[in-house]
Amino acid sequence: xxxxxxxxxxxxxxxxxxxxxxxxxxxxxxxxxxxxxxxxxxxxxxxxxxxxxxxxxxxxxxxxxxxxxxxxxxxxxxxxxxxxxxxxxxxxxxxxxxxxxxxxxxxxxxxxxxxxxxxxxxxxxxxxxxxxxxxxxxxxxxxxxxxxxxxxxxxxxxxxxxxxxxxxxxxxxxxxxxxxxxxxxxxxxxxxxxxxxxxxxxxxx
Amino acid sequence: xxxxxxxxxxxxxxxxxxxxxxxxxxxxxxxxxxxxxxxxxxxxxxxxxxxxxxxxxxxxxxxxxxxxxxxxxxxxxxxxxxxxxxxxxxxxxxxxxxxxxxxxxxxxxxxxxxxxxxxxxxxxxxxxxxxxxxxxxxxxxxxxxxxxxxxxxxxxxxxxxxxxxxxxxxxxxxxxxxxxxxxxxxxxxxxxxxxxxxxxxxxxx
Numbered sequence: 378x379x380x381x382x383x384x385x386x387x388x389x390x391x392x393x394x395x396x397x398x399x400x401x402x403x404x405x406x407x408x409x410x411x412x413x414x415x416x417x418x419x420x421x422x423x424x425x426x427x428x429x430x431x432x433x434x435x436x437x438x439x440x441x442x443x444x445x446x447x448x449x450x451x452x453x454x455x456x457x458x459x460x461x462x463x464x465x466x467x468x469x470x471x472x473x474x475x476x477x478x479x480x481x482x483x484x485x486x487x488x489x490x491x492x493x494x495x496x497x498x499x500x501x502x503x504x505x506x507x508x509x510x511x512x513x514x515x516x517x518x519x520x521x522x523x524x525x526x527x528x529x530x531x532x533x534x535x536x537x538x539x540x541x542x543x544x545x546x547x548x549x550x551x552x553x554x555x556x557x558x559x560x561x562x563x564x565x566x567x568x569x570x571x572x573x574x575x576x577x578x579x580x581x582x
Numbered sequence: 583x584x585x586x587x588x589x590x591x592x593x594x595x596x597x598x599x600x601x602x603x604x605x606x607x608x609x610x611x612x613x614x615x616x617x618x619x620x621x622x623x624x625x626x627x628x629x630x631x632x633x634x635x636x637x638x639x640x641x642x643x644x645x646x647x648x649x650x651x652x653x654x655x656x657x658x659x660x661x662x663x664x665x666x667x668x669x670x671x672x673x674x675x676x677x678x679x680x681x682x683x684x685x686x687x688x689x690x691x692x693x694x695x696x697x698x699x700x701x702x703x704x705x706x707x708x709x710x711x712x713x714x715x716x717x718x719x720x721x722x723x724x725x726x727x728x729x730x731x732x733x734x735x736x737x738x739x740x741x742x743x744x745x746x747x748x749x750x751x752x753x754x755x756x757x758x759x760x761x762x763x764x765x766x767x768x769x770x771x772x773x774x775x776x777x778x779x780x781x782x783x784x785x786x787x
Contacts, residue, residue, distance in 0.1 A: 378675055378679065379675055379678040379679055380675070381645050381646055381647055381652050381653055381654065381671065381674060381675070382637060382646050382647055382648045382652075383648055384629075384632060384633045384636055384637050384648055385633065385637065385646055385671075387629045387632075387633070388629045388630055388633040390629075391625060391626045391629045391630070392626075394626075395611050395614060395615075396610070396611070396614055397607075398611075402602075404672065404675075405601070406600050406601070406603075407630075407633065408670070408671065408672070409600060409601055410600075410630060410633070410634060411633065411634060411637065411646070413634070415634050415635060418630055418631060418633075418634035419631050419634070419635075420596060421596040421597075421599075421627075421630060422626075422627035422628065422630040422631040423627065423631070424589075424592045424593045424595075424596045425593055425596070425612075425615060425623055425626060425627040426623060426624050426627040426628070427589060427592075428589045428590065428592070428593040428612065428615070428616065428623075429615060429616060429618070429620050429623035429624070430620060430624075431589055432587060432589050432590065432616065440586050441586055441587050441590055441616070442586055442587055443587045443588055443589055447586050447587075448586055449586065465613070466586065466590075466613065467609065467610075467613065469586060470583055470584055470585070470586070470609075473584040474583065474584055
């Protein structure tokens, strides 16, 4: 692209480094910002700079946090003896949005993926094992994606945690609510028949 | 969404103000930036802030520029007596990318659109008329989009400029290169027959 301005070119290049943003989209976004008030653009730029500079990770669960201890770990009302292990912050937010879970979390920061060069030592797995070893824990819930990397990590975590003699559970897999049987893939459908559960009216709202 | 951090929430909210960026995309982009080095994020934020603060518009053609006079208006080698009128900076970049035009530009800053409340006085039309009146101009090329707003603006500009007795041209409309006749819309195809041109081998590269 031929830019008439170095400032414009810099801004477009920075934007197009973002995942899924090409040069044309970047230009569209930058021209949009140019039409905004100066204070608005400063708010935007500074929000990003402050985020990267001041953000902390919770010392206990490694979730993104404004303080040394995240709001979930610091809350008085949570069940402190249940730990739900997730891949990243987005999963914490997704589970919190359900309003069905009241325990604590442990954010691994990724999944074991030899293809991408990510091994167990790159993730917060040792600190999970230490947490289970040093604090009273009643249950560890492994809530990882149903992918190759998720299953690998699941198996590795199980091996590391099984000697502590505490219940290790995973989230239920099956047909999604609203999902139609004929469109379900055969692995999901097959497993959901094998792992069928007693009909419970108490769960119906 | 339940955010575990106010800083994170601020950054996501700022990002989701951009056109075409929802909360989920914003969160994905923000978490991407969180994984970058602090200097990189500062570069990004500051590029946007500097852009908005320091960018200028060329005093002659109103194109986005780093200085009072844009690089095209300031260039010695351009044909200064030909003015190509376009809607915005993106159109200047598109025409510059063709490498086929060597005159100057005039950026209107939009198109006349009564539906959006944009009238002639909201655009740089008076300054175009003044430019034509006060500097030697051999030709005005109107390169506007082939839309309702483009045609309205075209007609208005023609009325304002016709008394100066200089050639006023518009870019050629017709079947695009690589376009197949059977898929062309009937207006374009009909007009391209009515406005047919002599076959010129000199234009074939």
